[in-house]
Amino acid sequence: LKKMSLSSSWYLKKLPDLSNATNLEELDLRACQNLVELPSSFSCLHKLKYLNMMGCRRLKEVPPHINLKSLELVNMYGCSRLKSFPDISTNISSLDISYTDVEELPESMTMWSRLRTLEIYKSRNLKIVTHVPLNLTYLDLSETRIDKIPDDIKNVHGLQILFLGGCRKLASLPELPGS
Template sequence: LKKLNLEGSYNLKELPDLSNATNLEMLDLSVCLALAELPSSIKNLHKLDVIYMDLCESLHMIPTNINLASLETMYMTGCPQLKTFPAFSTKIKRLYLVRTGVEEVPASITHCSRLLKIDLSGSRNLKSITHLPSSLQTLDLSSTDIEMIADSCIKDLQRLDHLRLCRCRKLKSLPELPAFL
């Protein structure tokens, strides 16, 4: 089994043990409204490349350190119950955490040396950012209640080419931007 698409399974509350789905490359759980957490067995899906969890409105927990070696992209748009930024493999490239309940970006994100894009737009609980990986090319914080972005985490982003801060009504000052912009 390479692809498992459960999109729109509104009443699905939990997933079974996925330990034996070792060839799974794509998992789509979008609009599984009742799904509250992922099983810890997800960490065994070493070939998983992309996870879609858009509009999983009850999702509040991702297992700690899922560390999926092949995971490159995670979509989690519209998961308002998700308060904690999940720990990812250092090989992740794109994170879409749009309109989540995420409150902070952990320092461990700096170890994600292949991360190119983080989209946290609409995540109203996010108040500040102090850590970002140097590989980042795109950062979207539009429509957040962000108040502060540490100078040190933006000015050293030599690959940054797209910074979106639209409708950040509580942002008190613009961080120091990279010299090459």
């Protein structure tokens, strides 16, 4: 099994044991509105590249300490009860945690050398961004509660798009990259 879509399975509350799905590369759980948790066997999905959990409104957490080395694209847009996003892969190139309750980003995110796109639009509990991954080309922090941008943003030389609209507590901007 390489691809599995359970999208719009509105009444699905939890996933089965996934420890035998070791070849799974794509998992689409979009709009599984009642999905509450991910099984600990999620850590067995070593070949998983694409995870779409957009609109899983009741999901509160992603299991910590799952190291999904192949994971590249993660969409958790609209997981409105998600309070934290753990360090699940250093190979993520695109992460969307917009419309979540995420309060802070994993410290290790600065080491995610492949991360190009980071979207945290309307994550109203996000108040602090301590560091910015250096390889970003796209960063959307619109309508968050951040009050400052980290000084190291000037070192993000490939940054092409920066959205900060609606950051009402943002008082100043540091030096920006010249890219």
